Amino acid sequence: MKKRLILFAVLIMLSVLAITPTAHAATLLKVGTRDSSVQALQSDLKTLGYNPGPVDGIYGIKTKTAVQAFQQSAKLQADGIYGPLTEQALTRALKTQQILSTAQNYTGAPYLWGGNTPSGFDCSGFTQYVFAKNGITLPRVSRDQYNIGTPVRFNALQPGDLVIFSFLSSGQVSHVGIYIGDNQFLSATTSKGVIISSFSPYWKNAYIGAKRVY
Incomplete structure (x- = not known):
């Protein structure tokens, strides 16, 4: 009797496992x-x-x-x-659109050392503020922002990625921006505040990497 009960339970478990892929497939549109x-x-x-x-x-x-x-x-x-892969990509695309829209709203905001509000941003204050507006928490300073997320190759950059620069002989991180596509990024610069820049030789020479944080 016990053997029959055990066999019956095993058959039920196998039936559930067999049904599971079908249930997953039913989520496809x-x-x-x-x-x-x-x-x-x-x-x-x-x-x-x-x-x-x-x-x-x-x-x-x-x-x-x-x-x-x-x-x-x-x-x-x-x-x-x-399906799942398309859903994941669509979710990221929507989040990226929100982030870029937020970032572009502050084009022209003045630069302020240590600033992290629209009345004045430094580079990492700007990125932290924009991502926080979209539910993503970043560390306060650029070198710590470089230490999170997933590394991204230059030729694989996607809008919304953090792009990181160093103008120091030590190679220490000293600037961060938000890639917006078409070889351009937004960042808070000391001379012009929040502006769109292209990867000119000046910026390419200072570029040290990128991070994907969502």
Whole structure:
């Protein structure tokens, strides 16, 4: 009797394990899906500048085409199916848009040594303030900001990454900014306050690395 009960319990466990992948697959959104998750996806795609058609909760051809366009921009397989990898990339893209929008709002803010408010920023005060506005906590000084996150190669930079510089012979971190794409970044400079700069030879010579913190 005990052996039969044990065998029965094992069979139930195996059945649960067999069902689990199907339950995960059911979270995929694709042509034909109709629910509030599709509506949220369509809204997010519109926010990022893609055209999924009406925000109606119906995953049609236009939504698929918009998902494919986003997947291509995110260097994912452009199959038009919204799964975990696409969701992760979309979440980051939305967060990046918020961070860059916040950062650009303070273009022209004056420089202030030790400053960490819009009335005056130093470089790390600016990055800390912008990321805090978007729910991400950074250390206060640039050298500590360089010690967190994931290292990023220069040719793999993405908007929202922290870009780090040194103007000291010791190589110690002395400046930080926020990469915004197209070989440009935003930072609080001593001479002009918060400005957009390009990776000119001046900045490239001082560049020492980048970090991804979300």
